[in-house]
Amino acid sequence: MCWVGDSTVHSLLRQQKILALLKLHGVVSVGRLARAVRASEMTVRRDLAVLGERGLVRRLHGGAVLELGKTEESHFSNSRQQHVEEKEVIAKEAAALVSPGSVVALGAGTTTWHVARALAPRTDLTFITNSTNIALELDRGQSNIILTGGHFRTPADALVGPPSLWTLERLQIDILFLGANGIDLKAGYTTPILAEAETNAAMIRKASRVVVVADHSKFGRVTLATFAPIGAAQVLVTDAASPRSMLARIRRCGVQVMVAGRAPR
Template identity: 45%
Template sequence: MSENQNLLAEQRRALILDEVRRHGGARVNELTRKLKVSDMTVRRDLDALARLGVVEKVHGGAVPIAEASTHEPGFEAKSGMELSAKEDIARAAAPFAVPGSAIALSGGTTTYALAQHLVDVPGLTVVTNSMRIADVFHSARRAADVASEGAGGRERSFGAATVVLTGGVRTPSDALVGPVADAAIRSLHFDVLFLGVHGVSAEAGLSTPNLAEAETNRHFLRSARRVVVVADHTKWGKVGLSSFAALSEVDVLVTDAGLPRAAREEMAEHLRELVLAGA
């Protein structure tokens, strides 16, 4: 069998994961036919997904791992998933950050991807509860300063943002939450909040497995004039332990083209605006 060279490993694994989740499992021989790759390739992909903790390998195939409502994957585990979708979402969400505005970025791997598209937006003030996101802007500023020094100080970085890191207690997903973060956020006001989420559903709204993070997110929402949620299609239908907002509280939800049509129609009934990145 000739290998299908048109799909990257990441894209193949996303398709395999979607197949496993939609049908409650998938067999190796079915996946080889569908993807037009060898069974060795499929087995390697299943090994990679099993290491990420999103499927369980069984004889002849794989089944999804049922997540408890309190299960919170770490940042590293999540950062290796749905990379193309997150990049599409980041590009589509970036224009909502207007030059000279005050924005907030919650912790998460999708907001982390978005931050890398915002470093050149002029005059931003950025409030975040993510050390990783703060580091993105810090590294960009340091690189700009080095470039300016190399040009004899004649260049100026117009994209360098003012960054406020809230402080707080670190979660497994590398967000800073709790009373310290809440107090900092309560005293501020944002033009736009870019919010990453663990789960999105019509019934439960936006949810997270972490109770302290839910409360911190509520403060983010109360302090924002506009709320832009960034979430790939795998977040649809997930429900964490604690809901912190209804879909009606979201101004814009930016997701990717992998969102099933039925889910799009259901979302449209509850949302003010739905953006399908990469469609």
């Protein structure tokens, strides 16, 4: 019989707890993980190295993030329940960027859905979106809403493909809000869906101002398809838990980084 020692069992339990914390919070520092699992930072770094070798986590400077498959995406109804407080704060900050009388485009996603909720009471705007969920949220009988049309797909409930691209090529956008499944300095803004990357890129081409809205869990992740390099956005709005070192490097790319709840730098 093969026996598993107590130290091995403790290591496995600790690593399971680390994975659960990363799934819940996104990017988590080594210090925070150490406090949560009641272990030294050196022990946590060893655990992260083991989990990294198994392809379960990605190491960042001073912390880690859960390594999801490059083609994985949660359904809209599930994603909408994650990091709700952060998304609401981000949305409030982002909505304040919209000038009166603007043509506002919103890409599909749960953070952009929160931006739509924040903007819905306004009666002076025209909205363009490829998201049925966002169109329904905006439809309070007071706004002009243009739904791009296109092939309907899950899990993000986005409209994509030639009909969507045909419509977007004929429209002009003052300000565009896009989410991202991953933000990486080298890979840029990414999505696991090729067709959605194409639609996002088309929106960017037609927008005078591009604002990326993303909570801290998206940083350090890379999914299948890049739809824009980091510098393609004029503004990035995020929450206070995002990795500061990465935000500093994004600023050096010429992007205005707004941390919701803090004064912009």
